[in-house]
Amino acid sequence: MLTTLGAVPDPAPRSPKAEQTRTAIAEAAMRLFRAEGYDRTTMRAIAREAGVSVGNAYYYFGSKEHLVQAFYDRMQVEHAAAAERVLAEERTFEARLRGVLLAWLDVARPHHAFAGQFFRNAADPASPLSPFSPESAPAREASVAVFEQVVAGSDLKVAAGLRRELPELLWLAQMGVVLFWVYDTSPDQQRSRVLVERVVPVVDRLARLSRLPVVRGVVDDVVGLVGALRAP
Amino acid sequence: MLTTLGAVPDPAPRSPKAEQTRTAIAEAAMRLFRAEGYDRTTMRAIAREAGVSVGNAYYYFGSKEHLVQAFYDRMQVEHAAAAERVLAEERTFEARLRGVLLAWLDVARPHHAFAGQFFRNAADPASPLSPFSPESAPAREASVAVFEQVVAGSDLKVAAGLRRELPELLWLAQMGVVLFWVYDTSPDQQRSRVLVERVVPVVDRLARLSRLPVVRGVVDDVVGLVGALRAP
């Protein structure tokens, strides 16, 4: 989810002066979130740090939650860049998938402490920060596109029906990794790395087995399921 | 998760009078949550409805979140009872699993509207309402026990390594269903029913395939993974 939360423009600033104020507020928020955590950072403190009034912060950002999206966007961009480096290097599906998932963990590591705090908001289906919300559709699609690259540039051959759904399924798997990571209290979230290291071979084997006649039935079930659940 | 959140005793009331006050507060909260939703129900309103002061509500319940646990407990008990009825009827693994999962949807249906609102809290790893928190360990174990029954009383034969982990894996699958349900906006959450109807056969087939030599490798991987992730 954290990968996928999109930019909501809020009132697009008209003058360059306004743009300056806007980024001043966003950056003050960043600094304080990083230093103090989400909950312990107050809107008043953000305004003070940015040298504006609290009302002004609300002029640019609809809520405290909205200030988090800048954070998300930065992470998303960083991850996309890191993923690109991985995909230029690796050719096997297994290595590409592992690399992309581990890259996310690398990008996210410095932010683990407060991630849980605003993850709470992302988990609210009604929140614009939810990975399934319309607001985050662009970022979500960008993220699915990365996994499309993971598959497209690889040596993997899978059943045709599965092939179409695979990028989205991998994105879902990544959401699973994120969920696990949020709950991961091991030092430096090493456990999440273990999770990736061990889940990736399983996914690889499952995908390759998908062309086996015995397994075919299950695969069709899964694909049908995903299809049935997508459309309204 | 909603199944699994356990009772935190708070200060156990000493006198019957106190017990009366405590339940008055809990029931007032129930009524208002049901009528107005979680967010729009204020602690002041709960206290007024219960005929006590706001400070008194905090004497019995550490926070607004804690008031939700009574809700969870009620659902957990209802679900356990419903599950028992199903398990008395059905013998095949598939039917037992389906019945238990659908029973949860039945129990939960009236509460869908506000479930999302407090699910936000449950998703916070630091919250006592999180399904992985120590506070909810008892309820979680009770819920895993239900799935142990699902397997134990059935016709299912699976690989030995998997057999041990299966109840917990099924519990995790149920958490997945809950997650889906929370996000489900279809009328009466019919989509969640479809999910269950279609996922259960897949799980059944996968479990039975687990003894096949080709699939065996994947199964061992999964089991090893779960084991590796459990201990600190």
Add this chain to the structure above:
DNA sequence: GCGAAGTTTTGAACACGTTCAAGACGGTCG
């Protein structure tokens, strides 16, 4: 320059969850 129509900025005010010092109650022992 001048006034009008935006745009940006302000800070007091609101409602909420939560805390806490103080008091009321209820049983028990001398």
Add this chain to the structure above:
DNA sequence: CGACCGTCTTGAACGTGTTCAAAACTTCGC
């Protein structure tokens, strides 16, 4: 009965996110 002690209850007060009417500033046609 009376003084005491732990349980229970109160409501004012605090700090928070958020709102809003008003003020300041900017831009532009005239």
